[in-house]
Amino acid sequence: MTPFLEFTNISKSFPGVRALKELSFSVPAGRVIGLLGENGAGKSTLIKILGGDYQPDTGEIRIAGQARRFTSTRASLGAGVTVVHQELQLVPELTVAENLMLGRFPSRAGVVDFRKLFEQVGAVLKDIGVEVDPRVKVSELSIGTRQMVEIAKAAIFDASVIALDEPTSSLSAHESEVLFRLVDRLRKAGKVILYVSHRLDELFRLCDGCVVLRDGRLVAHHETMEGLTREVLVREMVGREIQDIWGWRPRKLGDVRLSASGVRGSRLPIPASFQVRAGEILGFFGLVGAGRSELSRLLYGADRRHAGELRMDGQPVHVRNPRQAVRAGLVLCPEDRKADGILQGRSVEENVNVSCRRHFSPLGFINPGREARMAEDYIKRLGVRTPSRFQDIVNLSGGNQQKVILSRWLAEQGIKVFIVDEPTRGIDVGAKSDIYEVLYGLAELGISIIVISSELPEVMGISDRILVMCGGRITAEFDRPDFSEEKLLAAALPDRSVAQEDSK
Numbered sequence: 001m002t003p004f005l006e007f008t009n010i011s012k013s014f015p016g017v018r019a020l021k022e023l024s025f026s027v028p029a030g031r032v033i034g035l036l037g038e039n040g041a042g043k044s045t046l047i048k049i050l051g052g053d054y055q056p057d058t059g060e061i062r063i064a065g066q067a068r069r070f071t072s073t074r075a076s077l078g079a080g081v082t083v084v085h086q087e088l089q090l091v092p093e094l095t096v097a098e099n100l101m102l103g104r105f106p107s108r109a110g111v112v113d114f115r116k117l118f119e120q121v122g123a124v125l126k127d128i129g130v131e132v133d134p135r136v137k138v139s140e141l142s143i144g145t146r147q148m149v150e151i152a153k154a155a156i157f158d159a160s161v162i163a164l165d166e167p168t169s170s171l172s173a174h175e176s177e178v179l180f181r182l183v184d185r186l187r188k189a190g191k192v193i194l195y196v197s198h199r200l201d202e203l204f205r206l207c208d209g210c211v212v213l214r215d216g217r218l219v220a221h222h223e224t225m226e227g228l229t230r231e232v233l234v235r236e237m238v239g240r241e242i243q244d245i246w247g248w249r250p251r252k253l254g255d256v257r258l259s260a261s262g263v264r265g266s267r268l269p270i271p272a273s274f275q276v277r278a279g280e281i282l283g284f285f286g287l288v289g290a291g292r293s294e295l296s297r298l299l300y301g302a303d304r305r306h307a308g309e310l311r312m313d314g315q316p317v318h319v320r321n322p323r324q325a326v327r328a329g330l331v332l333c334p335e336d337r338k339a340d341g342i343l344q345g346r347s348v349e350e351n352v353n354v355s356c357r358r359h360f361s362p363l364g365f366i367n368p369g370r371e372a373r374m375a376e377d378y379i380k381r382l383g384v385r386t387p388s389r390f391q392d393i394v395n396l397s398g399g400n401q402q403k404v405i406l407s408r409w410l411a412e413q414g415i416k417v418f419i420v421d422e423p424t425r426g427i428d429v430g431a432k433s434d435i436y437e438v439l440y441g442l443a444e445l446g447i448s449i450i451v452i453s454s455e456l457p458e459v460m461g462i463s464d465r466i467l468v469m470c471g472g473r474i475t476a477e478f479d480r481p482d483f484s485e486e487k488l489l490a491a492a493l494p495d496r497s498v499a500q501e502d503s504k
């Protein structure tokens, strides 16, 4: 088949890092190609080169046979390339239509013709099956719908090449399915789609073929997904065999550590009660909006608790804000770690130590030796790809930033209960098992771990016990021998109609 998009010998270096090394591959029109690799393998760098954000040091891009070198996003858009980045780039205060047509508003007598603008955009959205009112402000839309609007840009600009960088990382199962249908339509319309994701199931569902990167080099180009297995892809990505990514093993559990009775608040009006034992890993499973994050925020004092009681090791504890929670030994590592956590312009080392340093330096003096050891330890344990601990965190790949922020919480001292919301979002398969090992290590020390996850295999793979939430209430409890996908999903789905909706 004639190649439509061609990369030839693309190399790109940053100080201390060779992000891409002589990368070459090509894709014919009407194909969805998966781009896989560990955190820091070079996927986003390639996409940023395609989108005009970075220029390659060497190499060439050809689109429909024509050599292209993009020096700006505008130039790349003009050549028919649309890139949807991990961080969405819509302006929240503008309407959907304004965002999509930014800089190209229809006008009459020098004045923006809003009626025409809304009509034009409405027609395109309808045509591609994205159900959203073009007059609505982006700030009022869910993350999932925002993602669709970003992708709709590709249709507005009539792009021939579309790159999607981890588009489903914040989407519910239903929203992801809508996105997959949109990608199917774009493929049928003859577009080339580069699809970056760490979710292998998704790649098997969606892609015609895939390209695997490791340390900036191409290690495999599969023209088809037929006959490929997860194991093969994981080996190519990580460079080693991973037999059992979960690595769960039995543990001796202690007495009840945290007990919550009848806790409720404005975002979780139905009282919730549960207990977790010392050294236990308790999974909370549920669909997006089930109330898991709301419950954890109540426990942590991030949201106001209206009623109910918390006990730690049998003693009542008063947690009205996160500071009191941490003092009581309860720590929450939030879901949106990037937005909540990154100290921009600061080194990896500082980002790891910013919270735990108060334990090393009671008199207010920083303990540089201890901070350096802590940073080096976590860089090693979680395999953070960085030239050194002095690197500015903004220069790390998305997944590696996630690992650094997670390290900050893991490094906290005096923890009794550690709540972690979506611990491995955006993290590659190899590093996932490193994170699970750290969690087992904490549990073996007697710390209770509460894991909130919407990835069913993950929550089943690492938990000793699972509580399922749905519609703001705890609907079921399963011990490890009774875990089954069907039972967990049945307890997580509000009713049959939703089950059918989600499986469409």
Ligand SMILES: Nc1ncnc2c1ncn2[C@@H]1O[C@H](COP(=O)(O)OP(=O)(O)OP(=O)(O)O)[C@@H](O)[C@H]1O
Binding pocket: 014, 015, 017, 018, 019, 037, 038, 039, 040, 041, 042, 043, 044, 045, 046, 385, 386, 395, 396, 397, 398, 399, 400, 426
């Ligand atoms: N602006 C920059 N300055 C310095 N180094 C950078 C910069 N951008 C990327 N890098 C480095 O280049 C390498 C490749 O990063 P890239 O973001 O392409 O990885 P990725 O495969 O997209 O990872 P992830 O799965 O975590 O998103 C990483 O080592 C990263 O730290």
